[in-house]
Amino acid sequence: MSANPPLLVADQLTKYFPLPGGRKIHAVDQVSLTIHEKEVVGLVGESGSGKSTLGKTLIGLHPRTSGTATYRGQPLPQRYRPEDFRYWAPKTQMIFQDPYSSLNPRMTVGEIVGEGLQLHTKLSAAEIRDRAGDWLKRVGLEPDHMSRYPHEFSGGQRQRIGIARALILEPEFVVCDEPISALDVSVQAQVVNLLDELKTSMGLTLLFIAHDLSMVRYVSDRMAVMYLGVIVEIGPASDVFFNPKHPYTEILVASNPEPDPASERNRRSATVTGEIPSPVDVPPGCRFQGRCPKVMDVCRHETPRLKPVSEDPGRQVACHLYGS
Missing domain, CATH: 3.40.50.300 (P-loop containing nucleotide triphosphate hydrolases)
Structure with missing residues (x-):
């Protein structure tokens, strides 16, 4: 815990x-x-x-x-x-799953990343542009990318743009x-390492x-x-x-x-x-009962509650194998 x-x-x-x-x-x-x-x-x-x-x-x-x-x-x-x-x-912010559909194709990268500051702060246009450029550098892109459009980037780069958009407000x-x-796979590791670094900092x-x-x-x-x-x-x-x-x-x-x-x-x-x-x-009872290799009769009519596992502190399991 x-x-x-x-x-x-x-x-x-x-x-x-x-x-x-x-x-x-x-x-x-x-x-x-x-x-x-x-x-x-x-x-x-x-x-x-x-x-x-x-x-x-x-x-x-x-x-x-x-x-x-x-x-x-x-x-x-x-x-x-x-x-x-x-x-x-x-x-509270969200990084979306699809880096292709989550960015507005009619907006430049600078407009996408800086939109949150435009809506939620009183910063000037120049200050928003500077802040957006700093965040692009922070996620491994370049400030001169701000004038480009999403279709000019790879999937990994688009996901970095999405990360910058979500985090520029410092949620x-x-x-x-x-x-x-x-x-x-190689890009996955880069994005995960970036998120880990930003999470720590x-x-x-x-x-x-x-x-x-x-x-x-x-x-x-x-x-x-x-x-x-x-x-x-x-x-x-x-x-x-x-x-x-x-x-x-x-x-x-x-x-x-x-x-x-x-x-x-x-x-x-x-x-x-x-x-x-x-x-x-x-289905009634346990929702996994129709596919479970360990199904019991009780699983078919009684819904298991998520409850602590006595022998394993910090664990909770919703299964009749661990009591009612």
Whole structure:
């Protein structure tokens, strides 16, 4: 457990998307999560598990359906108004997943990076330009890139522009929504090292969303595992990676590629069988029961709660294997 005080606390946070006929998509379902100041929490899970929706709901890009969220003890709005965004944007920011669609193609890089200062400060145009140039240098680009447009840059360079845009306001909390998934492996390492350097120098608190469990273990203090809108396991990142408790986490870790080609060729492959259930028709009981190799009868009708693991302090698991 971090010695730092909680920065952001979500309690039973829920986000549904309504459909015609009264049906709804259970994107995030009663998630409770505490993120401490200067902590990096990694969030992993298959596509469609609700990771990005959780991150966007935490910072107000999606209105909450129910539940509460507080920031330094101050309640966050359920549905953000323009004045709420003006108040919270300098404190909470997001680095988006796709470096190709998240930048306005009609704006220059200088306009993109400096837009936050233009909206939230009283700096002059010259001061904004100087500050934007400094941030481009800080993320490994050049100030003379400010006159160019996003299509003139590679994916890795665009992601650096997105990082500069998010951090120029010097926020405290940043949601990193799969910031490396669209990049080549060598560029992924550069972006992760850049984020680590900025996190240390700025004292950032990060929610780091990704598919690569090895990378999440490397950058995170704690790791949370999501499945079909709920958190099924959370704990210290290395403990979750090397000693997973939930059957879903076990399979995710086992399916993570080995860095050594020889070991990768010789190891037994492990993949989650079957398809992830529809978030519209959520199954009763444990949401993983239809794909779980350790399923029991109780799993089919009783929903497991996320609860501490007695023999492993700091770990919480939502599984009937660890009691009711």
